[in-house]
Each structure stands twice: as C-alpha cells, then as structure tokens.
Amino acid sequence: MTARIGVVTFPGSLDDRDTQRAIRVAGAEPVALWHKDKDLKQVDAVVLCGGFSYGDYLRAGAIARFSPVMDTVIDQAKAGLPVLGICNGFQILTEAHLLPGGMLGNDHLHFICRDQKLRVENADTAWTGDYTAGQEIHIPLKNMDGRYVADRRTLDELEGEGRVAFRYLDVNPNGSLNDIAGITNAAGNVVGLMPHPEHAVEPLIGTGRTDGLPFFTSILKKLVNA
Amino acid sequence: MSRTPLDTVEHAAATPDVELPWAELGLKKDEYERVVEILGRRPTGAELAMYSVMWSEHCSYKSSKVHLRQFGEKAPESDAMLVGIGENAGVVDVGQGYAVTFKVESHNHPSYVEPYQGAATGVGGIVRDIIAMGARPVAVVDPLRFGAADHPDTKRVLPGVVAGIGGYGNCLGLPNIGGEVVFDACYQGNPLVNAGAIGVMRHEDIHLAKASGAGNKVILYGARTGGDGIGGASILASETFDDAKPSKRPAVQVGDPFQEKLLIECTLEAFAEKLVVGIQDLGAAGLSCATSELASNGSGGMRVTLDDVPLRDSTLSPEEILMSESQERMCAVVEPGKVDRFLEICEKWDVIATVIGEVTDGDRLEIYWHGGKIVDVDPRTVAHEGPVYERPYARPEWQDALQADDANKLPRPETGEQLKEQVLKLVGSPNQASKQWITQQYDHFVQGNTVLAQPEDSGMIRIDEESGLGVAIATDGNGRYAKLDPYTGAQLALAEAYRNVATTGAKPLAVSDCLNFGSPEDPAVMWQFAEAVRGLADGCQQLGTPVTGGNVSLYNQTGEAAIHPTPVVAVLGVIDDVARRTPVAFQEEGQLLYLLGDTREEFGGSAWSQVIHDHLGGLPPKVDLERERLLGEILISASRDGMIDSAHDLSDGGLVQAVVESALLGGKGARLVVPDGLDAFTFLFSESAGRAVVAVPRSEEVRFNDMCGARGLPATRIGVVDGDAVEVQGEFALPLTELREAHEATIPGLLA
Numbered sequence: 008m009t010a011r012i013g014v015v016t017f018p019g020s021l022d023d024r025d026t027q028r029a030i031r032v033a034g035a036e037p038v039a040l041w042h043k044d045k046d047l048k049q050v051d052a053v054v055l056c057g058g059f060s061y062g063d064y065l066r067a068g069a070i071a072r073f074s075p076v077m078d079t080v081i082d083q084a085k086a087g088l089p090v091l092g093i094c095n096g097f098q099i100l101t102e103a104h105l106l107p108g109g110m111l112g113n114d115h116l117h118f119i120c121r122d123q124k125l126r127v128e129n130a131d132t133a134w135t136g137d138y139t140a141g142q143e144i145h146i147p148l149k150n151m152d153g154r155y156v157a158d159r160r161t162l163d164e165l166e167g168e169g170r171v172a173f174r175y176l177d178v179n180p181n182g183s184l185n186d187i188a189g190i191t192n193a194a195g196n197v198v199g200l201m202p203h204p205e206h207a208v209e210p211l212i213g214t215g216r217t218d219g220l221p222f223f224t225s226i227l228k229k230l231v232n233a
Numbered sequence: 234m235s236r237t238p239l240d241t242v243e244h245a246a247a248t249p250d251v252e253l254p255w256a257e258l259g260l261k262k263d264e265y266e267r268v269v270e271i272l273g274r275r276p277t278g279a280e281l282a283m284y285s286v287m288w289s290e291h292c293s294y295k296s297s298k299v300h301l302r303q304f305g306e307k308a309p310e311s312d313a314m315l316v317g318i319g320e321n322a323g324v325v326d327v328g329q330g331y332a333v334t335f336k337v338e339s340h341n342h343p344s345y346v347e348p349y350q351g352a353a354t355g356v357g358g359i360v361r362d363i364i365a366m367g368a369r370p371v372a373v374v375d376p377l378r379f380g381a382a383d384h385p386d387t388k389r390v391l392p393g394v395v396a397g398i399g400g401y402g403n404c405l406g407l408p409n410i411g412g413e414v415v416f417d418a419c420y421q422g423n424p425l426v427n428a429g430a431i432g433v434m435r436h437e438d439i440h441l442a443k444a445s446g447a448g449n450k451v452i453l454y455g456a457r458t459g460g461d462g463i464g465g466a467s468i469l470a471s472e473t474f475d476d477a478k479p480s481k482r483p484a485v486q487v488g489d490p491f492q493e494k495l496l497i498e499c500t501l502e503a504f505a506e507k508l509v510v511g512i513q514d515l516g517a518a519g520l521s522c523a524t525s526e527l528a529s530n531g532s533g534g535m536r537v538t539l540d541d542v543p544l545r546d547s548t549l550s551p552e553e554i555l556m557s558e559s560q561e562r563m564c565a566v567v568e569p570g571k572v573d574r575f576l577e578i579c580e581k582w583d584v585i586a587t588v589i590g591e592v593t594d595g596d597r598l599e600i601y602w603h604g605g606k607i608v609d610v611d612p613r614t615v616a617h618e619g620p621v622y623e624r625p626y627a628r629p630e631w632q633d634a635l636q637a638d639d640a641n642k643l644p645r646p647e648t649g650e651q652l653k654e655q656v657l658k659l660v661g662s663p664n665q666a667s668k669q670w671i672t673q674q675y676d677h678f679v680q681g682n683t684v685l686a687q688p689e690d691s692g693m694i695r696i697d698e699e700s701g702l703g704v705a706i707a708t709d710g711n712g713r714y715a716k717l718d719p720y721t722g723a724q725l726a727l728a729e730a731y732r733n734v735a736t737t738g739a740k741p742l743a744v745s746d747c748l749n750f751g752s753p754e755d756p757a758v759m760w761q762f763a764e765a766v767r768g769l770a771d772g773c774q775q776l777g778t779p780v781t782g783g784n785v786s787l788y789n790q791t792g793e794a795a796i797h798p799t800p801v802v803a804v805l806g807v808i809d810d811v812a813r814r815t816p817v818a819f820q821e822e823g824q825l826l827y828l829l830g831d832t833r834e835e836f837g838g839s840a841w842s843q844v845i846h847d848h849l850g851g852l853p854p855k856v857d858l859e860r861e862r863l864l865g866e867i868l869i870s871a872s873r874d875g876m877i878d879s880a881h882d883l884s885d886g887g888l889v890q891a892v893v894e895s896a897l898l899g900g901k902g903a904r905l906v907v908p909d910g911l912d913a914f915t916f917l918f919s920e921s922a923g924r925a926v927v928a929v930p931r932s933e934e935v936r937f938n939d940m941c942g943a944r945g946l947p948a949t950r951i952g953v954v955d956g957d958a959v960e961v962q963g964e965f966a967l968p969l970t971e972l973r974e975a976h977e978a979t980i981p982g983l984l985a
Binding site (some may be wrong): 018019021022024025028029057058059061062063065117118119120121147149151168203205206208209211212213214 | 812
C-alpha cells in the first residue's frame with residue numbers, strides 16, 4: 008500500500024509539479040490540491056511547496072494563508088495531519104501560526120540560489136525519520152526572503168525543546184538567527200524549511216545529489232506503518 | 234475621453250488638410266506620404282499611431298531586412314525545422330514527438346534607462362513569445378554586456394539588470410541555465426541586455442499567430458492596459474494628440490511576473506483543451522502589433538471595439554491604447570462555441586479576459602471607438618509592408634589600420650614566473666573571473682529538470698523523464714573579434730556556441746541570434762552589420778544549422794561612438810539521454826588530459842591582449858567550420874560511448890582558462906606538459922578556434938585515440954588530472970587555493 012500526499016497549488020506556486028515528482032520518486036502518490044478548494048481529498052499528508060504565492064505581494068505567504076484550502080490545512084494540522092512547508096510553504100506556515108517566528112529579506116538583499124550544506128538536528132519528526140540526528144546533507148536553497156527571525160523567548164523554546172530541525176552549516180546564506188534553516192512544531196507533524204528537498208531527489212538533476220529524498224520516504228514509511 | 238470631433242475615418246477623409254504629428258511619432262516625410270498613398274487619404278490619429286509604431290526600426294526591421302533575407306536564402310536543408318523565421322519564435326523537432334521553440338531578443342535601451350524593469354520586462358517579453366507558440370517555457374538564458382567593470386555606472390546598471398532578470402524569471406519558475414557576462418568600455422552607455430528562452434511542446438500543439446474563421450472571437454486577456462511603454466518601440470509618445478493630457482508617460486514598461494505566471498498557466502490550460510485558433514502576445518507596439526499581425530496572417534479581416542479593452546487608466550486616448558506596451562497581455566482567437574470555456578479558465582486563474590472583437594469575412598482591420606470607425610486599413614500594409622531601406626554601407630577607413638596593429642607582436646612573457654603572473658591576472662580579470670555572484674541570483678533548479686547550468690559550456694534541460702531526452706543551449710558572442718573582422722567574428726560566435734553545445738554531448742540543431750549594432754545610418758556600422766549577417770548565414774549553411782528567428786538591435790550608440798559589432802548567437806542542441814552529458818569539472822584524479830584541435834599563434838582580440846596589454850588589433854582567430862563539425866562529432870560520440878568524463882571548450886582566455894575552470898569546479902588540479910612544437914605561452918594563451926580539452930579515463934585512452942586518429946582530428950596528450958595545483962611542467966605551479974581566490978573574488982569585489 009502507499010500513501011496519498013497532497014500538494015497545494017496557489018496562484019504563483021512554482022515547485023508544485025516538482026514536489027509531485029519527488030513524492031512519486033519516493034513511491035507515494037501525489038494528489039494535486041487547489042487553493043480555492045477547501046477539500047483536501049482525504050490525503051494522508053500535505054506539502055505546501057515553494058514559489059511566490061500571490062506574487063509575494065504584501066509579504067511572502069501573507070495572502071496565501073487566507074486561501075480557502077488553508078482553513079482546512081490549519082484545522083487538520085492541529086489535529087495531527089503531517090504538513091511540510093518548503094520555502095514559500097514555510098513562510099505560509101509561519102503566517103498561519105502553525106510554526107512560530109517569521110521570515111525577513113535576506114541580509115545581503117539579493118536572491119540567492121546555492122547548494123546549501125545543512126545539519127539535521129531533529130530526526131524524530133514525521134518528515135525526518137529517515138535521517139539520523141547530526142547527519143550533514145546538501146540541499147538546494149533559493150529564495151529572496153529566507154532570514155528566519157523570532158523573539159528571544161521563542162528561540163530559547165525552539166532550542167530547548169529540540170525543535171530546530173535543520174541548521175545551516177559553513178555558510179549562513181541569509182542571516183537567519185541561530186543559523187536556523189528549518190523548524191518543527193512541538194508535535195513533530197508540521198515541519199517547515201527554506202531549502203528545497205524536492206530538488207535533490209534524482210542523481211542527474213540539479214546538484215546531482217539525492218539528499219532530499221528522505222523527506223518523502225520518511226513520511227511514506229510513517230504513514231504506511233501507522 | 235475623446236477629442237471633439239472624434240478623428241474617424243470619415244472625418245479624416247473630410248479634412249485632408251489637418252496636420253498630423255507624424256514627425257514627432259518617428260515617421261520620415263516619405264514614410265508618411267506612403268501611408269497617405271496606401272489609404273488614399275490622410276490617416277486618422279489612430280491609424281497614424283499604428284503605422285508609426287509598426288514601421289519603427291524595432292518592429293519593421295526596415296534597415297536590416299535586405300540583409301536578413303540571407304538567413305532564408307542560404308538556409309541549409311534541415312528535417313528538424315518545423316516553423317521558421319517570421320513567427321513569434323522558431324520551432325525545431327527534437328524527436329520522440331517533441332518540438333522545441335527558442336529565441337533570443339534584446340532589451341538593451343530600456344535596461345540602460347531603468348535597469349531593473351528594463352531587464353525584467355525583457356524576460357517577460359521573450360517568455361510570452363514562447364507561450365504564444367503553444368509551448369511551456371522550460372528555461373531562460375541571459376547574454377549580458379556592460380561597460381568597464383570598474384566604471385561607477387556599471388555598478389548602477391549591472392546589479393539592477395541582474396536583480397530584474399532574477400526578480401522576474403525566478404518568480405515565473407523558469408530555471409536560468411546559461412548566458413554570458415562581458416565587460417567592455419564600448420558598452421558604457423549602451424549595455425546589451427539580451428534574453429533567451431526555450432519552450433517545449435508536442436508537435437500537435439504548435440500554435441501560430443493568425444486569425445482565421447469569420448465569426449471567431451478576439452479575446453484580450455491578462456493585465457489591464459495602462460499608459461506605460463507608449464511608443465517604447467519607436468519614440469516617447471508625443472503629447473500632440475491631446476494637450477489636456479498629463480505630461481509624458483514613461484516609455485519603459487513595468488513588469489508584474491506574478492501576472493505573467495498566471496498568464497502562462499491559463500494559456501497552457503486553454504491550449505490543452507484545444508480552445509485556441511490563433512494567438513499572439515502583446516509586446517512591442519502592443520495592440521497595434523497584435524491585431525495587425527493576427528489579421529494579416531489569417532484568412533479574413535478583423536473588427537475590434539477599442540472601448541472594450543480593460544484599462545488601468547480611463548483617460549487613455551484610443552491612440553494611446555493602440556500604442557501602449559503594458560506587459561503581461563495576450564490576444565487569442567477563439568471559436569464562438571469555445572469562448573465561455575476560455576473565459577472560465579481565465580477566471581480560474583484570476584486573469585481578466587475580454588472579447589474585444591471578431592474575425593470578419595473581409596480583408597480589412599477595422600477598429601471602433603465610441604461608435605465611430607477610427608481605423609480602416611489593410612492589415613498587411615501595417616504589419617508586413619513597411620518601408621525597406623537599402624542603407625549605404627562602406628568598409629570603414631580605420632579597418633586596415635586596426636587589422637595591421639598585430640597582437641602577435643605584443644611583448645610576451647619570457648619566464649615561468651612571468652607566465653604565472655599573467656595566468657593569475659587573466660583568470661582574475663573581470664571577463665574571465667567567476668560570475669557566480671551574478672548567477673547565484675538566478676534560480677537554476679526550479680522545474681526539477683536542470684541537468685547543466687552555468688558555468689557549464691551549455692545549459693541542459695531534461696524534457697522527458699522516461700527516456701531522458703534533453704535539449705542544450707549555449708549563447709556566445711565576441712565583440713572584440715567582430716570589431717576586427719565582422720564576417721569572421723560572427724562565424725566565431727556561431728562556432729563557439731556550436732562547440733559549447735557539442736562539448737556537453739548534445740547535437741547542435743538550430744540557431745537563433747540577437748544582432749546588436751550601432752546606428753544603421755552610419756555606413757561603417759551598416760558594413761559591420763552586412764558582413765556579420767553574411768558571415769552568420771554562410772556559417773549556418775555550412776554547419777547545417779538553420780537560423781529559426783532572432784532579433785536585431787540597432788542604434789546602440791552614444792554620439793559617434795558605436796558599440797563593438799556584437800552578434801550574439803544561440804545554438805540549440807538535442808541529446809538522446811541526459812545521463813550521457815559531459816560536465817566541465819574534472820571528475821577523477823589520474824584521468825588523462827587531451828587537447829583536441831590545432832593551436833596556432835592567434836592573439837588578435839584575445840583576452841590575453843586585453844588583460845595584459847589593453848590592446849585590440851590584428852586579426853581574430855581563423856575559422857574552420859568543417860573542423861568545428863568534426864570536433865563536435867567526436868565530442869558527441871565520446872560522450873555517448875563513455876570515452877570522456879569531462880570536457881571544456883577553448884575560447885577566450887585559451888587553454889589555461891579552460892583548465893583552471895575545470896580544476897576549480899572539480900576541486901582537482903592538473904599537471905600539464907607543453908607539447909612538442911609549441912611554446913608555453915602559445916600553448917596556454919592562444920585562442921585558436923575549433924579546440925576543446927577533454928579528460929579521458931585511462932581505460933578509454935586507446936579507443937579514444939583510435940577514434941580521433943581514424944577521423945583525422947588532432948588529439949594531443951597534454952597532461953593528467955592530479956593534485957591540488959595547476960602545474961605547467963618546467964614553468965610554474967599555481968595552487969588551487971590561490972587560483973580560486975583570484976578567480977572568485979573579482980566580481981563581488983567590484984559589484985557587491
């Protein structure tokens with residue numbers, strides 16, 4: 008048996024078809040979800056993919072967060088539905104308050120696209136089970152507004168509870184506090200990160216590494232074994 | 234708002250003596266007289282607006298047409314060509330039922346005035362050309378040229394251009410996989426911002442810009458029409474139409490990539506449901522161009538009600554609506570029974586769509602405003618029968634002196650230490666330095682099909698996940714070579730792009746070009762143009778790669794000083810299985826380095842002569858296109874049969890530049906031996922064409938040598954991949970760390 012994983016397309020989403028491919032490569036079944044549709048088609052998990060939803064106008068993720076589909080995603084995430092937010096998806100998750108903190112413009116004020124080294128800090132979430140804690144991986148990063156910020160208390164909480172899921176290594180590409188690349192909620196079902204694991208699932212494509220594939224195999228295993 | 238009385242066709246016929254601002258709109262006296270002759274009366278204001286933009290140099294190619302004909306006349310037989318010159322973009326068959334469309338265009342002038350928006354809307358325009366053919370855009374490339382790297386204005390123009398390309402292309406979800414960045418003082422007031430795009434479709438999905446079938450509806454969809462970019466294709470709009478209007482509007486358009494992304498998705502969905510009979514994007518000359526081209530390419534006429542065009546600014550006059558170059562708009566011709574479904578898809582994507590007219594039985598383009606007929610023309614006279622000029626041209630007087638100033642006579646380095654110093658200087662010079670600071674502002678990964686991206690020799694995109702079928706594209710141009718000899722320079726650009734595609738393992742199929750020159754009214758510039766076109770057409774004929782389309786940008790000139798003649802050539806290639814692609818980076822220590830081709834003492838226009846001596850003179854390297862073709866065949870065979878693990882074309886900077894790049898990208902050094910018959914300096918810095926350096930696994934050496942020997946391609950063993958330095962035996966060794974510092978620090982140091 009396999010799992011059905013939904014990928015939401017907002018106007019301006021860019022990596023929806025790539026994310027669907029990554030889900031297929033991992034052996035799960037991708038299901039296209041539409042932002043105007045509250046119905047999640049009974050998927051077992053949801054990915055909010057990268058892009059510039061609503062042109063990133065107002066603030067990245069700020070408008071998408073009010074899409075009809077998000078009403079359902081927010082409700083079900085609180086009830087335990089696994090949700091992964093990649094880049095713009097991470098920004099939407101913080102705007103929706105499913106994850107704490109927020110993203111500001113990169114400190115160097117440029118878009119940056121690079122093969123980014125990360126350390127997996129938490130391998131116990133729904134999306135990271137196939138990694139080991141402390142593992143070093145390379146995942147492509149590409150964004151304009153990737154600087155993770157949160158108040159001191161939130162940072163202490165994230166660090167204290169082991170909820171920093173990924174940290175930038177060697178280079179902090181955008182000025183994120185504590186080198187944070189991705190975080191999880193306390194329950195471990197909602198994870199967001201700026202780098203793009205869906206662009207690191209095939210050996211020939213992109214950077215030629217497959218370090219991103221475990222995101223999708225992790226969730227598949229978790230759902231199938233559940 | 235309209236003037237009283239409305240300048241209808243009737244009114245124009247009744248008032249033959251009314252003076253119109255044809256000169257302010259950029260028309261010459263004889264051109265205006267020809268309009269009057271065609272119509273048999275004076276034009277209305279709206280008609281004048283249409284003729285003036287469509288007969289501009291940018292839209293009508295009036296100075297270049299007589300030369301560009303050679304691309305058709307000398308076109309080689311090619312089974313791959315599906316759609317040729319004249320459509321929005323050419324289309325090439327790449328096998329397995331797939332067709333690829335690609336094109337390069339210029340957005341030079343707007344990018345100097347307003348770098349961010351100029352460059353951004355350049356990307357937007359070329360992408361709409363690709364969509365208009367029925368294809369999904371899959372990649373963009375950006376050949377760029379700026380003034381001196383250390384000139385203060387370059388720091389204004391370049392970061393804005395790069396941010397604009399990134400800001401627009403990244404937001405569209407198009408990987409940026411190639412292009413160039415060149416600095417030269419000749420581009421100081423005239424930067425060249427060229428933009429290329431590739432799209433993929435199935436053969437049966439090719440769409441053309443034509444309006445057929447009386448009763449079919451004309452639908453304008455996308456952004457509302459505003460006052461931006463009016464006359465951008467010709468001149469800044471004159472206020473003579475109506476003195477009560479606000480003062481001059483900006484001639485540079487403003488882009489909204491989010492709107493364009495919606496336009497892409499909504500158009501492709503309409504194509505998929507076969508709802509579209511004909512389609513045209515609105516670029517230069519806006520609605521004037523779209524309506525006249527659709528109507529003249531189809532079987533009937535067209536009637537348009539201008540009042541129905543959704544406006545951003547309700548005070549626009551009909552003339553302004555016709556001339557506006559507001560971005561992110563397209564025009565589709567749809568059968569009446571399919572209009573509702575078409576509008577539904579637009580609504581799904583939140584795209585405004587409006588029926589503004591219909592195809593008619595006749596052969597006239599008629600446009601109405603407030604109930605009056607303000608345009609009644611034969612659309613062909615607007616779109617296709619503009620003026621054609623045989624501009625005078627003459628070889629400039631200074632050409633002989635320039636060629637006599639032989640770069641081969643410049644003082645050369647004599648010791649290993651001097652060679653080493655010059656290598657470091659070369660690889661750290663702005664033109665030869667790493668452009669990573671620029672290219673990392675572009676998304677390379679989106680769509681998940683990027684196999685190779687810059688700094689590889691060509692960008693490569695997978696187009697079929699099952700079979701691994703892919704396409705490669707490279708763009709090249711060398712204004713220094715072309716200045717020394719425009720005919721040879723154009724062929725060298727073609728040869729380099731062809732070679733770059735073959736180096737990655739793809740078979741070159743077709744060509745697009747962007748011809749950037751100074752003022753056509755200067756006979757010397759016109760000679761450069763004529764020579765370059767002749768060289769390119771001859772070269773394409775010889776290599777069997779037809780020109781599928783392209784763009785001409787003239788008037789890149791400030792005062793008397795024209796830019797170097799700069800033909801930029803894009804070559805598209807196909808590879809059966811992207812798994813066979815050959816990268817630039819050295820892969821494994823111990824592999825053998827072979828230099829393919831002949832090395833001669835050729836330093837005219839070279840990077841060495843520029844960096845070390847600030848010199849431009851002599852003759853550019855010789856071109857041998859048969860040799861290029863043979864080299865290409867060897868590189869493709871070697872890639873397919875697994876005989877080489879890395880390959881890099883040799884061009885500006887010569888062998889040492891190529892080896893340093895392969896070494897730095899792979900993180901592995903090289904030990905080189907100067908071959909018999911060559912001195913170290915010529916070996917390292919010559920820019921002879923038709924060459925590449927390849928890394929051959931030891932197990933493949935015999936097979937590889939046999940192949941080159943049998944085919945008659947000189948292959949010289951020059952060293953081995955090894956260590957953490959680039960060493961030339963008996964001369965010098967440069968650690969990779971030192972080379973990396975020199976190569977990578979330059980651009981951020983100047984521009985960050």
